[in-house]
Amino acid sequence: MTMNLNRRTMLAGSLALSAGLTLPKMAFAQGTGSKKLLFVLLRGAADGMAMAAPIGDPGFAALREANLGDYESAVRADTMFAIHPAFERVGEAYASGDALFVHATATAYRERSHFDGQNMLETGGASPYAARDGWLNRLVGMIAADSGTEPPRALAIAPTMPLALRGDAPASSYAPSALPQASDAFMERVGLLYEGDPQLGALWERALETQAMAGDSDMRNLRDAEAAGELAASLMNGEGAAQIAMIELGGWDTHANQRGAFARAARQLDTLLGAYRKGVGGDWNDTLVVVATEFGRTASLNGTGGTDHGTGGAALLMGGAVKGGRVLADWPGLAPSQLHEGRDLRPTTALESVLAGALAEHMRLDPARAMAQLFPGRSASPSSGLIGV
Amino acid sequence: MSTDISAHIALNRFGYGIRSGDRPPDDARRYLLRQMERFDPKPAAIAAREDVSAKPGEILEMLRRLRRERQRSGGDTAMMDMSMGDEAIPSEVRQSYMSAGRFLRTDIALRTNVAIGSDTPFAERMVHFWANHFSVSAQKPGTHYQVGAHEFDAIRPHVFGRFSDMLRAAVLHPAMLLYLDQFQSVGPSSRFMQFRRRRQQGIGGGPQGLNENLAREIFELHTLGVDGGYSQGDVTEFAKALTGWTVSGIGRIDRFAEDKPNGAAFVAPAHEPGARQIMGRTYRDSGSDQALDVIADLARHPSTARFIAAKLARHFAGDEPPASLVAKLEKDFLATGGDLASLTRTLVEAPESWVAGPVKYRQPFEWLVASLRLCGVDDLDFRRISGALDQLGQLPWRAPSPAGYDDLEGSWAGPDALFRRVELAERLARNVRTDTVLEHAERAFPGALSDHTRTWLARAESGHQALGLLLVSPEMMRR
Numbered sequence: 001m002t003m004n005l006n007r008r009t010m011l012a013g014s015l016a017l018s019a020g021l022t023l024p025k026m027a028f029a030q031g032t033g034s035k036k037l038l039f040v041l042l043r044g045a046a047d048g049m050a051m052a053a054p055i056g057d058p059g060f061a062a063l064r065e066a067n068l069g070d071y072e073s074a075v076r077a078d079t080m081f082a083i084h085p086a087f088e089r090v091g092e093a094y095a096s097g098d099a100l101f102v103h104a105t106a107t108a109y110r111e112r113s114h115f116d117g118q119n120m121l122e123t124g125g126a127s128p129y130a131a132r133d134g135w136l137n138r139l140v141g142m143i144a145a146d147s148g149t150e151p152p153r154a155l156a157i158a159p160t161m162p163l164a165l166r167g168d169a170p171a172s173s174y175a176p177s178a179l180p181q182a183s184d185a186f187m188e189r190v191g192l193l194y195e196g197d198p199q200l201g202a203l204w205e206r207a208l209e210t211q212a213m214a215g216d217s218d219m220r221n222l223r224d225a226e227a228a229g230e231l232a233a234s235l236m237n238g239e240g241a242a243q244i245a246m247i248e249l250g251g252w253d254t255h256a257n258q259r260g261a262f263a264r265a266a267r268q269l270d271t272l273l274g275a276y277r278k279g280v281g282g283d284w285n286d287t288l289v290v291v292a293t294e295f296g297r298t299a300s301l302n303g304t305g306g307t308d309h310g311t312g313g314a315a316l317l318m319g320g321a322v323k324g325g326r327v328l329a330d331w332p333g334l335a336p337s338q339l340h341e342g343r344d345l346r347p348t349t350a351l352e353s354v355l356a357g358a359l360a361e362h363m364r365l366d367p368a369r370a371m372a373q374l375f376p377g378r379s380a381s382p383s384s385g386l387i388g389v
Numbered sequence: 390m391s392t393d394i395s396a397h398i399a400l401n402r403f404g405y406g407i408r409s410g411d412r413p414p415d416d417a418r419r420y421l422l423r424q425m426e427r428f429d430p431k432p433a434a435i436a437a438r439e440d441v442s443a444k445p446g447e448i449l450e451m452l453r454r455l456r457r458e459r460q461r462s463g464g465d466t467a468m469m470d471m472s473m474g475d476e477a478i479p480s481e482v483r484q485s486y487m488s489a490g491r492f493l494r495t496d497i498a499l500r501t502n503v504a505i506g507s508d509t510p511f512a513e514r515m516v517h518f519w520a521n522h523f524s525v526s527a528q529k530p531g532t533h534y535q536v537g538a539h540e541f542d543a544i545r546p547h548v549f550g551r552f553s554d555m556l557r558a559a560v561l562h563p564a565m566l567l568y569l570d571q572f573q574s575v576g577p578s579s580r581f582m583q584f585r586r587r588r589q590q591g592i593g594g595g596p597q598g599l600n601e602n603l604a605r606e607i608f609e610l611h612t613l614g615v616d617g618g619y620s621q622g623d624v625t626e627f628a629k630a631l632t633g634w635t636v637s638g639i640g641r642i643d644r645f646a647e648d649k650p651n652g653a654a655f656v657a658p659a660h661e662p663g664a665r666q667i668m669g670r671t672y673r674d675s676g677s678d679q680a681l682d683v684i685a686d687l688a689r690h691p692s693t694a695r696f697i698a699a700k701l702a703r704h705f706a707g708d709e710p711p712a713s714l715v716a717k718l719e720k721d722f723l724a725t726g727g728d729l730a731s732l733t734r735t736l737v738e739a740p741e742s743w744v745a746g747p748v749k750y751r752q753p754f755e756w757l758v759a760s761l762r763l764c765g766v767d768d769l770d771f772r773r774i775s776g777a778l779d780q781l782g783q784l785p786w787r788a789p790s791p792a793g794y795d796d797l798e799g800s801w802a803g804p805d806a807l808f809r810r811v812e813l814a815e816r817l818a819r820n821v822r823t824d825t826v827l828e829h830a831e832r833a834f835p836g837a838l839s840d841h842t843r844t845w846l847a848r849a850e851s852g853h854q855a856l857g858l859l860l861v862s863p864e865m866m867r868r
Contacts, residue, residue, distance in 0.1 A: 043789065043790070044790070111615070112605070112621070113609050113615045114790055114792070115609075115615070115790065115792050116615055128615075156803075158805075159782040159803070159805050159806055159809065160782055160800055160801060160803045160805070160806050161799065161800075161802075161803040161804075163799070166799045172804045172805070173803040173804050173805040173806070174804075174805050175805055177780055177805075177808075177809055177812065178776070178780055179780050179809055179812040179813055179816070180812060180816050181812060182811050182812045182814075182815045183815060185850065185854070186811070186815045186854060186857055186858075187811065189845065189849065189850075189854060189858055190811050190858065190861060192845055193841075193842065193845045193858055193861070193862060193863075194863070195841075196839070196841040196863075197863045199802065200807065200863055200866065203802060203803065203804045203807045204804070204807060204808075206804040207804035207805060207807055207808040208808075210804060210805065211808060250789055253790075255569075255570045255600055255602045256570045256573060256600065302598065302599060302600055302601075303573075303574060303575055303577070303598025303599045303600055304570055304573045304574065304598075304600045306570070306600070308600070308601055308602065309605070341621065
């Protein structure tokens with residue numbers, strides 16, 4: 001008969017046994033240590049004009065005629081914007097002042113390749129492939145350097161490490177697995193086998209730590225958005241928890257029949273964010289959720305009921321301290337002459353400024369320095385007044 | 390002391406590792422070059438595959454019919470986007486999706502088993518390299534039956550042929566036409582659209598015009614590369630040249646369809662009339678040939694040569710391949726106009742491809758195939774093969790974007806990904822005969838097995854444990 005040991009206990013035990021390791025102490029500088037950050041990356045270019053539809057703009061109806069029905073009974077964010085009806089829980093957070101949309105925003109990227117666009121959004125570099133590490137990883141290093149303590153625990157809730165979290169600062173990755181668990185004895189031997197290999201040794205050490213943090217889970221994958229949101233919250237709760245986490249959502253590249261496809265993706269995001277908020281519980285005031293995508297989509301629907309790769313889009317900030325309940329936009333207008341290259345929403349707010357400003361205010365970092373380190377080579381200044389302090 | 394590790398490099402860097410019971414090759418380069426002659430593009434298992442080319446059309450027609458029925462009864466019109474998660478899915482659709490998913494898993498197992506049993510593993514690696522270059526993903530209705538066929542019919546026959554032939558076959562295969570939305574792209578001034586306008590058919594009733602997805606990805610991912618010298622205007626013009634190319638068996642316009650290779654079709658009334666200007670060249674309106682003419686020029690463009698050379702070098706010679714190797718490959722591609730046999734020979738013959746020490750972290754598919762070859766397991770159930778690849782994070786034909794799976798170490802060398810390999814390794818080793826693991830290890834990595842690994846294999850508590858450790862050893866993780 002097998003002994004029914006708790007996975008957390010077993011792994012912590014085997015960890016100590018095999019390599020004589022102790023878990024890093026979780027000590028954080030005053031003010032930063034209790035702050036949580038969840039970065040949600042929407043891969044595939046989420047349509048900002050579907051998220052928060054500029055129904056008050058006289059040009060909108062003609063551009064999106066086929067999809068107007070979605071907004072007939074949608075929540076009005078203000079006189080200009082309506083929130084997509086799939087964003088139920090985001091809408092509630094908006095109503096209670098905990099959610100902020102930033103519109104007509106984009107990184108400095110002005111071409112239309114997903115891969116280069118995601119590269120810039122994740123590395124924070126001033127051009128694609130200019131930086132090799134991710135801005136979220138540099139944020140971990142920056143917090144550690146500022147506080148003079150152990151770096152905050154950073155975790156990708158994904159089977160592989162997304163570029164935004166790759167770099168010199170320690171970070172781990174975790175996703176629920178449907179594989180049979182390896183035996184304690186085997187894992188111990190693997191630890192010994194990897195002692196002579198710096199790369200595999202370090203990966204293995206982090207894998208064990210994260211497995212111990214995750215504990216027992218019935219989840220087998222991340223496809224259930226509700227469970228994924230709960231998992232993210234639980235991995236960021238309690239002792240040894242991650243302070244900074246990242247999760248990715250796909251399904252946003254809506255080239256055809258966008259109406260259903262976007263609603264489905266938006267429901268997933270909304271469910272995840274709702275479950276995460278619930279799971280975070282009383283720590284919501286110390287939590288910032290940042291939702292961003294590589295670029296927006298064409299202002300007009302294309303020939304197949306979808307939208308093609310565009311430029312300006314929307315981002316979303318959520319959290320108890322977010323100065324929400326508003327859509328922040330220097331609205332460029334939707335008339336043909338107002339569109340970027342005659343086809344895309346013109347970006348008027350640098351996404352990098354929004355990210356650097358929000359993170360700095362949330363994590364109590366110097367905004368100018370955050371901008372320079374996370375998004376080097378930009379002329380724009382970090383935004384301010386996004387988070388209440 | 391320097392040991393000859395060329396056999397190790399031929400087996401592992403270029404191939405899928407040694408097969409249980411095989412001996413390492415004596416002449417490493419010859420061993421690789423011979424595979425180009427012996428490679429069978431259509432082995433018996435693939436030849437025996439069921440013909441399912443009519444399936445995508447049937448599925449799309451079913452969805453259209455149900456959508457019309459719903460429209461008539463005033464329901465949701467977004468039926469083309471149904472997913473398995475929706476409650477309201479008719480059982481007919483659910484059944485159809487489940488059969489499609491099952492068929493996809495058998496194709497995944499077929500691909501994997503061909504690689505496991507192959508005595509031309511280098512050639513299989515080339516197949517999978519090119520299949521990833523022309524990545525198609527089973528996500529949209531109909532594609533589940535076509536992504537396997539794409540690799541078997543559009544990639545395999547051309548791996549040692551001409552790049553132009555592979556390009557044409559790959560981007561105009563139904564799998565790609567469906568995946569990148571080309572099948573419903575219609576010329577704005579085409580006869581089809583003029584007819585619709587006369588009839589005043591409004592929105593929501595099928596294709597309304599141009600979709601530039603395929604045109605953009607051919608430029609960016611398949612030929613020139615993102616900085617290859619094309620503009621947004623070129624994308625739109627190329628998209629217009631491509632209009633009319635679709636898959637056979639769908640919609641009312643099917644009666645105008647002219648059959649094209651592999652189940653593709655050309656519908657002349659949907660084609661945008663007129664000459665097109667693309668990257669400074671004029672392409673006269675020659676119907677379906679207009680797109681073919683553009684594709685033929687792209688296949689031999691200097692940007693394409695550079696892009697392909699860098700990508701191929703990165704796959705075999707490291708994330709940061711030597712510039713001299715990239716230059717050799719680029720020169721070869723330009724000189725031969727994209728002869729892939731010559732390009733492959735140049736890769737094998739270049740000293741840069743043979744540097745000692747591992748240059749790449751093995752991707753999950755490579756690791757699983759190499760592990761199963763090493764264990765001599767060639768009869769895993771198709772569900773277990775696709776399940777394992779899913780858990781490892783690299784299910785064939787399910788790449789998250791048209792760029793295919795990433796080919797950089799950072800994408801694969803993650804803590805969780807490593808943990809999964811360890812979990813799977815112990816499970817795999819449990820059912821394998823393991824009395825000679827150490828000898829096995831010496832044969833698998835001739836001249837390259839470290840003393841450290843040797844020591845821990847020797848100290849293992851059992852043969853099964855030793856084999857499990859070998860499967861996750863540093864030697865096995867890299868190539």
